[in-house]
Amino acid sequence: xxxxxxxxxxxxxxxxxxxxxxxxxxxxxxxxxxxxxxxxxxxxxxxxxxxxxxxxxxxxxxxxxxxxxxxxxxxxxxxxxxxxxxxxxxxxxxxxxxxxxxxxxxxxxxxxxxxxxxxxxxxxxxxxxxxxxxxxxxxxxxxxxxxxxxxxxxxxxxxxxxxxxxxxxxxxxxxxxxxxxxxxxxxxxxxxxxxxxxxxxxxxxxxxxxxxxxxxxxxxxxxxxxxxxxxxxxxxxxxxxxxxxxxxxxxxxxxxxxxxxxxxxxxxxxxxxxxxxxxxxxxxxxxxxxxxxxxxxxxxxxxxxxxxxxxxxxxxxxxxxxxxxxxxxxxxxxxxxxxxxxxxxxxxxxxxxxxxxxxxxxxxxxxxxxxxxxxxxxxxxxxxxxxxxxxxxxxxxxxxxxxxxxxxxxxxxxxxxxxxxxxxxxxxxxxxxxxxxxxxxxxxxxxxxxxxxxxxxxxxxxxxxxxxxxxxxxxxxxxxxxxxx
Amino acid sequence: xxxxxxxxxxxxxxxxxxxxxxxxxxxxxxxxxxxxxxxxxxxxxxxxxxxxxxxxxxxxxxxxxxxxxxxxxxxxxxxxxxxxxxxxxxxxxxxxxxxxxxxxxxxxxxxxxxxxxxxxxxxxxxxxxxxxxxxxxxxxxxxxxxxxxxxxxxxxxxxxxxxxxxxxxxxxxxxxxxxxxxxxxxxxxxxxxxxxxxxxxxxxxxxxxxxxxxxxxx
Numbered sequence: 001x002x003x004x005x006x007x008x009x010x011x012x013x014x015x016x017x018x019x020x021x022x023x024x025x026x027x028x029x030x031x032x033x034x035x036x037x038x039x040x041x042x043x044x045x046x047x048x049x050x051x052x053x054x055x056x057x058x059x060x061x062x063x064x065x066x067x068x069x070x071x072x073x074x075x076x077x078x079x080x081x082x083x084x085x086x087x088x089x090x091x092x093x094x095x096x097x098x099x100x101x102x103x104x105x106x107x108x109x110x111x112x113x114x115x116x117x118x119x120x121x122x123x124x125x126x127x128x129x130x131x132x133x134x135x136x137x138x139x140x141x142x143x144x145x146x147x148x149x150x151x152x153x154x155x156x157x158x159x160x161x162x163x164x165x166x167x168x169x170x171x172x173x174x175x176x177x178x179x180x181x182x183x184x185x186x187x188x189x190x191x192x193x194x195x196x197x198x199x200x201x202x203x204x205x206x207x208x209x210x211x212x213x214x215x216x217x218x219x220x221x222x223x224x225x226x227x228x229x230x231x232x233x234x235x236x237x238x239x240x241x242x243x244x245x246x247x248x249x250x251x252x253x254x255x256x257x258x259x260x261x262x263x264x265x266x267x268x269x270x271x272x273x274x275x276x277x278x279x280x281x282x283x284x285x286x287x288x289x290x291x292x293x294x295x296x297x298x299x300x301x302x303x304x305x306x307x308x309x310x311x312x313x314x315x316x317x318x319x320x321x322x323x324x325x326x327x328x329x330x331x332x333x334x335x336x337x338x339x340x341x342x343x344x345x346x347x348x349x350x351x352x353x354x355x356x357x358x359x360x361x362x363x364x365x366x367x368x369x370x371x372x373x374x375x376x377x378x379x380x381x382x383x384x385x386x387x388x389x390x391x392x393x394x395x396x397x398x399x400x401x402x403x404x405x406x407x408x409x410x411x412x413x414x415x416x417x418x419x420x421x422x423x424x425x426x427x428x429x430x431x432x433x434x435x436x437x438x439x440x441x442x443x444x445x446x447x448x449x450x451x452x453x454x455x456x457x458x459x460x461x462x463x464x465x466x467x468x469x470x471x472x473x474x475x476x477x478x479x480x481x482x483x484x485x
Numbered sequence: 486x487x488x489x490x491x492x493x494x495x496x497x498x499x500x501x502x503x504x505x506x507x508x509x510x511x512x513x514x515x516x517x518x519x520x521x522x523x524x525x526x527x528x529x530x531x532x533x534x535x536x537x538x539x540x541x542x543x544x545x546x547x548x549x550x551x552x553x554x555x556x557x558x559x560x561x562x563x564x565x566x567x568x569x570x571x572x573x574x575x576x577x578x579x580x581x582x583x584x585x586x587x588x589x590x591x592x593x594x595x596x597x598x599x600x601x602x603x604x605x606x607x608x609x610x611x612x613x614x615x616x617x618x619x620x621x622x623x624x625x626x627x628x629x630x631x632x633x634x635x636x637x638x639x640x641x642x643x644x645x646x647x648x649x650x651x652x653x654x655x656x657x658x659x660x661x662x663x664x665x666x667x668x669x670x671x672x673x674x675x676x677x678x679x680x681x682x683x684x685x686x687x688x689x690x691x692x693x694x695x696x697x698x699x700x701x702x703x
Binding site: 335336365 | 539545569570572573575591625626
């Protein structure tokens with residue numbers, strides 16, 4: 001054992017460092033406790049199988065008796081011995097049918113008892129597996145993933161039998177826990193019993209006779225007292241030494257068997273969600289700050305200036321009407337500029353045409369305003385969710401602006417369609433290419449924005465062009481609203 | 486001149502009414518939704534309808550659709566559409582019929598009452614009033630076009646004002662040049678763009694707008 005850590009991964013503090021003998025003892029005891037859990041699981045499995053086993057035994061007995069009866073009737077036939085089936089007495093026919101019916105009934109009874117016990121036993125097996133998860137994780141230091149879902153129904157209105165059974169059978173955790181219980185019952189006794197077994201054999205079988213217990217010494221050549229004592233100690237030490245490792249191995253196996261399927265995928269997904277969420281929040285906060293700044297420096301400042309101009313005009317109006325008139329005209333121009341600024345601001349927040357008409361027409365408006373020859377092919381039979389619409393609109397807007405600014409293109413194409421639960425937007429041009437998401441913050445920003453909707457972006461832009469950017473965002477399409485006008 | 490106003494904000498409806506009345510126009514109806522507009526144009530038979538794009542109940546492009554519906558209900562009805570923002574897309578939809586009597590202006594334009602009333606009268610007379618912002622975007626869109634690049638700066642200026650729907654006389658006044666000079670520029674523009682010259686102001690405006698809005702082959 002290395003100096004820094006124990007085999008179960010916890011750093012050993014130098015001051016309170018347990019001797020490895022004590023650690024081995026603890027581990028062996030814990031393995032024994034796990035063996036008890038194993039026994040409980042095996043008992044539950046037996047309980048699950050017992051009714052079926054009993055009915056199977058009974059059925060076999062019934063059918064065997066039937067066979068014996070038939071046989072005896074054959075052998076008892078006077079006048080010789082023939083095994084031809086035709087000679088079976090007619091009188092045994094209904095007898096056999098009755099017996100077969102009894103066998104069937106027994107089978108049904110076995111199945112019925114199993115079915116009645118099933119929810120209870122499955123629940124117990126799951127409970128035991130849950131206990132194993134916690135205990136193994138605590139003791140072995142190997143984290144065992146998995147979360148117990150609450151059963152259907154509430155504390156005050158428990159779910160009925162069928163609903164409970166349905167939930168138990170449909171929850172993948174049930175199959176997982178059952179598999180664990182079966183495998184554990186079949187194989188788990190090896191690691192759980194091995195250290196204690198070794199120690200017991202060493203203590204009782206080898207050291208026992210030496211210490212004067214009434215135990216016969218093991219019979220092998222050269223079994224003198226010192227040899228037995230040394231071998232016994234060696235077995236005990238082997239048991240103690242192996243216990244922590246076996247416990248850890250047991251924990252690893254339990255971790256693999258008890259962890260939900262696709263755990264790795266889920267972990268990845270959670271990381272992705274956490275990242276995109278924080279990015280979405282950052283983007284939203286940055287937007288808010290920009291809007292606040294724009295309002296503060298723009299429309300608000302203009303309104304203040306307008307108020308002052310109007311005040312000045314009010315003071316001048318009697319003495320110098322001409323100057324007052326000039327000031328009033330200035331105030332009017334100021335209000336026009338303030339309106340224009342507010343309009344631009346609104347366009348940047350949520351373009352009115354997008355709210356009015358949806359993505360296809362809003363992008364059509366963008367394409368119309370594009371100084372390049374731009375073409376739009378759109379196939380959207382309904383409206384997209386508003387946030388997706390907005391993200392896609394600003395993505396296209398930014399991509400078209402990029403084409404105008406950087407691509408030296410003469411033509412751009414925008415393609416929008418919704419198919420198979422996914423919005424696909426393509427923006428391409430015949431420019432000089434060389435667009436790189438790693439360098440441009442614009443492309444990276446678009447990628448971030450659509451990532452919040454689990455969207456992905458692919459950029460193909462070889463030097464010399466052409467450039468094609470494709471985005472895919474999974475989303476639903478709502479049917480168009482019936483117009484009231 | 487009889488005007489119907491459709492505007493859902495009371496303050497603006499009231500302001501428009503007072504301003505138009507101050508300039509001697511008669512307000513025969515002021516409504517706040519598209520359905521009432523349709524009723525008003527069919528019963529009152531106004532000379533022009535002034536319609537806000539955003540009307541209840543959806544507060545989207547209700548007014549635009551109501552305006553187009555009103556033109557179908559009362560064929561040839563001049564309509565001036567007002568909006569807090571302008572879109573080429575909507576201008577095209579309004580102009581799609583190819584006939585005159587169409588206006589599409591930013592609401593800001595009402596601040597210059599003389600210009601605004603002039604636009605109302607122009608539209609009522611079957612002319613066109615396109616917002617300078619729409620026109621500048623149309624021109625920007627055509628800036629890559631070689632034909633437009635062949636125009637002199639002055640000609641481009643005249644083209645823009647003409648596309649807004651102004652008469653030669655108004656353009657002359659605006660640019661402080663003689664009407665004859667405007668006519669000369671106009672003739673030159675039409676020649677360079679390959680358009681049929683016409684003496685009719687309205688038809689000229691529509692031809693220029695159609696040229697600017699056209700989808701040209703690659």
